[in-house]
Amino acid sequence: MQNQRIKAAAIALCVLALITAAKINSAKTDTESKPKDIQLSSLGISVSNQDVEFNGAPSDIPAYNIKGSNYFKLRDLAKLFNGSTAQFSISADDKIHSICISKGNAYTERGDEMSGLSETALSIGESPWKLIVDGSELTASAYSIDGSNYYKIRDINNALGVDVEYNKEKNSIELSSEYDPVVPESAAADPSWFDDAAFCGDSLSTWLQNYAGDAGLGNAAFLTATSFGIVNALGPVTESSVHPSYQGSKMLLEDAIALKGAKKVYLMFGINDIDYGVDEAAKYYVELINKILAKSPEAQIYIESATPMLNTSKRATYKLNNETIRAFNEKMRYYCKEYKWNYLDIASVYADEFGGLKADACSDAETMGLHISFGATAKWVDYLRTHTR
Amino acid sequence: MKKLCVIALTFVLLFCACGKNDAGSSSPGNSGTQTESAIEALSLANVQEEIISSLKITEYTDISPERLLDLYGIDTADMSQSASFTIMSGAYPYEVVMVQAVDKAAAGRVSEKLQARLADLQNQYKDYDAESYKMAQECTVDTDGLVVSLFLSPDHGKMHEILTSAIS
Numbered sequence: 001m002q003n004q005r006i007k008a009a010a011i012a013l014c015v016l017a018l019i020t021a022a023k024i025n026s027a028k029t030d031t032e033s034k035p036k037d038i039q040l041s042s043l044g045i046s047v048s049n050q051d052v053e054f055n056g057a058p059s060d061i062p063a064y065n066i067k068g069s070n071y072f073k074l075r076d077l078a079k080l081f082n083g084s085t086a087q088f089s090i091s092a093d094d095k096i097h098s099i100c101i102s103k104g105n106a107y108t109e110r111g112d113e114m115s116g117l118s119e120t121a122l123s124i125g126e127s128p129w130k131l132i133v134d135g136s137e138l139t140a141s142a143y144s145i146d147g148s149n150y151y152k153i154r155d156i157n158n159a160l161g162v163d164v165e166y167n168k169e170k171n172s173i174e175l176s177s178e179y180d181p182v183v184p185e186s187a188a189a190d191p192s193w194f195d196d197a198a199f200c201g202d203s204l205s206t207w208l209q210n211y212a213g214d215a216g217l218g219n220a221a222f223l224t225a226t227s228f229g230i231v232n233a234l235g236p237v238t239e240s241s242v243h244p245s246y247q248g249s250k251m252l253l254e255d256a257i258a259l260k261g262a263k264k265v266y267l268m269f270g271i272n273d274i275d276y277g278v279d280e281a282a283k284y285y286v287e288l289i290n291k292i293l294a295k296s297p298e299a300q301i302y303i304e305s306a307t308p309m310l311n312t313s314k315r316a317t318y319k320l321n322n323e324t325i326r327a328f329n330e331k332m333r334y335y336c337k338e339y340k341w342n343y344l345d346i347a348s349v350y351a352d353e354f355g356g357l358k359a360d361a362c363s364d365a366e367t368m369g370l371h372i373s374f375g376a377t378a379k380w381v382d383y384l385r386t387h388t389r
Numbered sequence: 390m391k392k393l394c395v396i397a398l399t400f401v402l403l404f405c406a407c408g409k410n411d412a413g414s415s416s417p418g419n420s421g422t423q424t425e426s427a428i429e430a431l432s433l434a435n436v437q438e439e440i441i442s443s444l445k446i447t448e449y450t451d452i453s454p455e456r457l458l459d460l461y462g463i464d465t466a467d468m469s470q471s472a473s474f475t476i477m478s479g480a481y482p483y484e485v486v487m488v489q490a491v492d493k494a495a496a497g498r499v500s501e502k503l504q505a506r507l508a509d510l511q512n513q514y515k516d517y518d519a520e521s522y523k524m525a526q527e528c529t530v531d532t533d534g535l536v537v538s539l540f541l542s543p544d545h546g547k548m549h550e551i552l553t554s555a556i557s
Contacts, residue, residue: 203480203481203517206481206482207477207482209460209475209482210450210475210477210482212456213453215450221459222459222460225509225513226481226510226513226514226517226518226521227513227514227515227516227517227518228513240512241512242512242513245461245462245505245506245509246459247458247459247462248458248461248462248463248502248505248506249462249505250505250509363479363480364480367480367518367520368480368518371480371481373477374448374477374478374482375448375477
């Protein structure tokens, strides 16, 4: 028994000695200042002399220029993109020898990001690590220089949701996070924020004017009319036409907006137009917005998604129903992204678990089954106030 | 006897003449004076309160005189007082607008704006909501002296009665 104890103690001592020796060797390797004998320029690599901007702001992110292309360290990019729509976190999965990126997650800094680059290196080679973005492998040109991985920006920018432009005049690289039209939640805006706003729409939007002033929407203009639609708005004003009135005169929407001098134009249309077909109605919508912008070029456009109807609505037809409303909203969200307009998902405020209008928000359940009551409109106003850009 | 008849006839004629003078107070000129003096004492805010309490209206929002320009095109310079509100009990707002104009010409302008508003709403409801269209068709813009009103509500008749009794 005593022999066994002695044996065990001896083995433990040997293991400890081996570990200590290994640590000392490792420390020596780290601390010994080996000469960096690889001149990167001899391999066509140099520290990039181009300035880099992200979303219009200058940054000090370093990059290598390798054979004419810019290569960045992922951790530097993660730090740069933090807080933007392109933010991502990084983890390493040793089992599959992969670097994993999770888009949308905030990056926790390590402290060594954005450090300067050297023109010489101890080691260089193609990166042996796989790059996984949100679970999918991404093929990208990458080099490992002194143990750090540098990725070709034009191979990874799309996957990261970032646009890359080269500005020849400034000799700079302009990175911008891909435009997300959905306006994120923000602190509640003061009612005066809406003083230069115009709310345009059909009967669904008529209650908004009752929330003017201190009730939430300040001194906005309310250009709404029952049975008003995109197609009406594109037509001429006649005695029998349906157009909103502003200051006592019926006029074209674009003229009323210009007369108000609105800088923020909120639009909710769809219910009276989806009968023309989702794609057609959406095209007409874009045409209307372009007319508005032609007369008010500085206006910011806010498209409010069309709200759903009761699942039992008597107005529902094979052309107008909650599915076509959703399809129409998706189409408009797409156009918002393309034209850099803002998209407000008002429909989400009122949709029940089946995607229909919540019964307690409806003011005409027995007839049309699609109008929102005055009381329930308060949530809409709250959403508007807490989703501004 | 003849003398008596003449005297009696004279009395009758005098009496009739006096009676005619009383009835004459409803002639446009005289009635204007009386109505105008009644209107001078009129408070449209009180009329609004009376409408709201009599008809048990619980959900409503006041429309300030300044907003009448944006909503109806009514200039504050044309008004000596106003009381307006929207009622929120239906699918769309019901509208109550009462304006006392500064003079006849201003009353004409206010009436014109409200007529245009009513015509717009009738037009909007026409092929969309039969019930609202019928209601809007029954509504009118009324001018009582210098007071111009639009009651766009299923209770427009009662509302107008309350206003006219306050004026008289």
